[in-house]
Amino acid sequence: MPDTTRVAADARTGLIHPEAAALPDDLVQRFIAIVGQRHAICPGDEASPYLREPRGLFTGATALVLRPGTVAEVSKIMRLANETGTAIVPQGGNTGLVGGQIPDSSGASIILSLSRLDALREIDTVNNTVTVEAGMVLERLQDIAREHDRLFPLSLGAQGSCQIGGNLATNAGGTGVLAYGNSRDLCLGLELVLPSGEVLDDLRKLKKDNTGYDLKNLVVGSEGTLGVITAAVLRLYPRPKGVEVAWVGVQTPGQALDLFQLAADMAGGALTGFELMTELALDMTIDHVPGARAPLNDAAPWHVLIEISSSRSSEDANALMQGILSDGFEAGMIVDAALAMNLGQAQAFWNLREAMSEAQRHAGASIKHDISVPVSALPEFLAQAERVVDGVCPGARVACFGHMGDGNLHYNIAQPPDHDPDRFLALYPQMTQAVHDLVRSFNGSISAEHGIGQMKRHALAESTPPVALDLMRRVKVAFDPNGIMNPGKIL
Numbered sequence: 001m002p003d004t005t006r007v008a009a010d011a012r013t014g015l016i017h018p019e020a021a022a023l024p025d026d027l028v029q030r031f032i033a034i035v036g037q038r039h040a041i042c043p044g045d046e047a048s049p050y051l052r053e054p055r056g057l058f059t060g061a062t063a064l065v066l067r068p069g070t071v072a073e074v075s076k077i078m079r080l081a082n083e084t085g086t087a088i089v090p091q092g093g094n095t096g097l098v099g100g101q102i103p104d105s106s107g108a109s110i111i112l113s114l115s116r117l118d119a120l121r122e123i124d125t126v127n128n129t130v131t132v133e134a135g136m137v138l139e140r141l142q143d144i145a146r147e148h149d150r151l152f153p154l155s156l157g158a159q160g161s162c163q164i165g166g167n168l169a170t171n172a173g174g175t176g177v178l179a180y181g182n183s184r185d186l187c188l189g190l191e192l193v194l195p196s197g198e199v200l201d202d203l204r205k206l207k208k209d210n211t212g213y214d215l216k217n218l219v220v221g222s223e224g225t226l227g228v229i230t231a232a233v234l235r236l237y238p239r240p241k242g243v244e245v246a247w248v249g250v251q252t253p254g255q256a257l258d259l260f261q262l263a264a265d266m267a268g269g270a271l272t273g274f275e276l277m278t279e280l281a282l283d284m285t286i287d288h289v290p291g292a293r294a295p296l297n298d299a300a301p302w303h304v305l306i307e308i309s310s311s312r313s314s315e316d317a318n319a320l321m322q323g324i325l326s327d328g329f330e331a332g333m334i335v336d337a338a339l340a341m342n343l344g345q346a347q348a349f350w351n352l353r354e355a356m357s358e359a360q361r362h363a364g365a366s367i368k369h370d371i372s373v374p375v376s377a378l379p380e381f382l383a384q385a386e387r388v389v390d391g392v393c394p395g396a397r398v399a400c401f402g403h404m405g406d407g408n409l410h411y412n413i414a415q416p417p418d419h420d421p422d423r424f425l426a427l428y429p430q431m432t433q434a435v436h437d438l439v440r441s442f443n444g445s446i447s448a449e450h451g452i453g454q455m456k457r458h459a460l461a462e463s464t465p466p467v468a469l470d471l472m473r474r475v476k477v478a479f480d481p482n483g484i485m486n487p488g489k490i491l
């Protein structure tokens with residue numbers, strides 16, 4: 001049993017002191033022997049990047065960080081952990097936003113970092129699939145696909161650091177979901193190390209496979225609570241021959257919805273991005289991100305980014321976008337619009353959108369939500385939400401942005417300019433309860449793409465029917481009878 005009396009976690013830094021190991025020394029040495037001393041990080045400064053998530057909202061403590069280099073090593077680690085009741089917290093790029101990858105403060109857990117397990121195992125451009133190990137960074141996979149004249153369409157702000165294993169474990173969404181689906185839709189097969197150490201090899205490259213329960217789809221989105229993903233087979237797509245990006249100002253979310261319908265009708269599957277944001281979210285980005293510039297001449301209360309991708313030609317993409325903008329203007333849906341003139345400008349438009357989350361960190365306190373409602377209900381939801389927010393904190397400002405085409409918004413609320421940030425943040429539970437209650441009344445989701453982790457456990461319990469919660473608990477026990485996988489997360 002772990003000797004928890006020796007824990008001395010520093011609540012401020014989340015580190016544990018070297019002399020304060022929470023696992024017996026001989027057990028720690030047995031774990032280290034599996035990966036070798038070079039690939040084990042003992043508590044201390046070197047471990048600190050593993051113990052703090054991007055926004056500093058969650059910190060934890062660990063007995064050890066292990067960086068296995070083979071699936072066999074992962075399997076040995078899990079077997080020993082299962083035998084000794086040692087908690088394992090899988091960690092990818094540590095970009096998760098709900099604290100799923102951060103251990104608790106006991107210092108009794110081991111962080112299992114997948115970073116070294118990052119090989120390309122196979123690319124099959126006829127089958128349009130790629131088999132990669134879990135530690136591959138998303139951006140590297142995008143590059144590999146491009147080098148083979150293919151597209152791997154998962155795309156998110158953290159793509160330079162997040163890993164495929166983390167993307168699958170969180171069922172990450174991002175900006176490509178509208179046309180290509182989320183991580184679950186991109187995954188055809190998985191390799192998973194179970195808590196027992198057994199390896200589930202389901203690395204099949206099949207688009208059709210109806211043989212029994214789909215275990216892979218239980219694991220995708222399970223946030224490291226069922227097993228360790230070590231590799232996956234993922235879908236590739238043909239690389240578009242032409243891409244057009246436009247920035248559009250609109251008066252209301254209702255007009256944005258009309259424009260979305262127009263674009264979807266005209267472009268069909270070629271509509272690959274439709275993002276919505278408030279003017280305030282844009283202004284914060286322009287104020288706080290070096291080099292960011294206003295994309296439009298005229299002000300508008302709401303903004304939309306549209307992306308069209310054509311499999312035929314750049315002329316085809318351009319004609320589609322021109323058609324959408326001219327019909328949108330004619331129908332009175334658009335206040336102002338700018339079509340990116342070249343790749344650099346298209347990237348600058350996307351950068352503006354991607355930088356919104358980071359920009360808000362420098363613009364005072366904000367209360368954040370990751371919600372979805374049916375696309376058709378978004379205007380009504382936004383109208384009611386504004387009243388709800390005002391009821392909790394008069395003067396608070398909505399700085400939301402997100403993937404309108406998926407009905408998913410990062411419904412962030414900025415403090416009133418004259419408020420003390422701490423006083424505003426003290427309203428976090430009350431504000432979140434009010435926003436989530438409204439989301440539930442629309443039959444929406446309180447976690448559209450970031451997952452549950454440790455942040456939303458209570459909200460999950462409130463939003464999920466007891467029958468479903470009970471089934472989830474039984475699934476957890478079937479995979480992980482000793483409860484060693486990422487304890488304190490999701491359930």
Ligand SMILES: Cc1cc2nc3c(=O)[nH]c(=O)nc-3n(C[C@H](O)[C@H](O)[C@H](O)COP(=O)(O)OP(=O)(O)OC[C@H]3O[C@@H](n4cnc5c(N)ncnc54)[C@H](O)[C@@H]3O)c2cc1C
Nearest residue numbers: 092093094095096100157163165166167169173174224229
């Ligand atoms: C700037 C920024 C923008 C973002 N934008 C988006 C976005 O648009 N859409 C979106 O969905 N998310 C977004 N995120 C959240 C985050 O990037 C995703 O959740 C991402 O998928 C996490 O991957 P990761 O490798 O960093 O995983 P981590 O943060 O390391 O882990 C996340 C969870 O997965 C588990 N896990 C990790 N690897 C494995 C594995 N191999 N096996 C089993 N479990 C594992 C962990 O235990 C944890 O519960 C953003 C984050 C940032 C910082």
